[in-house]
Amino acid sequence: MAAQKQLPRFVEFGKKIIGIGRNFSEHAVELGNAVPTEPVVFLKPSTAYITWPNPIKMPDGASEIHHEVELGLVIGTDGRNIPESAALSHIGGYVLALDMTDRILQMKLKSTGLPWALAKGFDTSCPVSDFIVKDKIPDPQEVDLWLKVNGKMRQEGNTKNMIFSIAFLVSWLSRHFTLERGDVILTGTPSGVGPVKVGDVIECGLGTVAKMSFPVVEGN
Numbered sequence: 001m002a003a004q005k006q007l008p009r010f011v012e013f014g015k016k017i018i019g020i021g022r023n024f025s026e027h028a029v030e031l032g033n034a035v036p037t038e039p040v041v042f043l044k045p046s047t048a049y050i051t052w053p054n055p056i057k058m059p060d061g062a063s064e065i066h067h068e069v070e071l072g073l074v075i076g077t078d079g080r081n082i083p084e085s086a087a088l089s090h091i092g093g094y095v096l097a098l099d100m101t102d103r104i105l106q107m108k109l110k111s112t113g114l115p116w117a118l119a120k121g122f123d124t125s126c127p128v129s130d131f132i133v134k135d136k137i138p139d140p141q142e143v144d145l146w147l148k149v150n151g152k153m154r155q156e157g158n159t160k161n162m163i164f165s166i167a168f169l170v171s172w173l174s175r176h177f178t179l180e181r182g183d184v185i186l187t188g189t190p191s192g193v194g195p196v197k198v199g200d201v202i203e204c205g206l207g208t209v210a211k212m213s214f215p216v217v218e219g220n
Ligand SMILES: CC(=O)CC(=O)C(=O)O
Pocket: 019, 020, 021, 022, 023, 024, 027, 031, 068, 099, 101, 187, 188, 189
């Protein structure tokens, strides 16, 4: 409870949303990408956040978007050049997150070597759960991730299968830019990503620690 008071709801101080791509080899392979030798990084604007009971809105011009269930790390203490040995102490807690992606647009951008910002950063592209206090996840490298669409299982994975560990990611990112209290790091999705359309309902969870559900609606 004390920890919850320190970090009440991350959205009150949410800053950068830092995405890590292709951090599970089976997912990299399912989209025809090479398994990375260095983390693949992108950013989403804070306007991407939504929490229950808000819906995911289809972005303009799209008829489908992809779901990606992920563990989100919430930074609790600012840091730069954080050694790997101290990385976990900079994490203040966690969120269950969806990295919603306009895959068709992302593929187009990739094919011309352009950044993914528009495909990853549309409004409502980052649904998140309530803040999860650190104690609820004693080992973030041993967490089940699952996602269903309209009641059918689509993604099942475990954070132990990440290519780059959570401690490595926090340390490595902090060498490139300062991590600030309230930043959220999306740690990558396991395999099974796929399309959702208007009318679909996504339900997902982190083992039994967190669960959330979001409908997909027409954008405006
Ligand atoms: C290809 C992607 O969109 C990468 C990504 O976000 C991931 O989680 O992996």
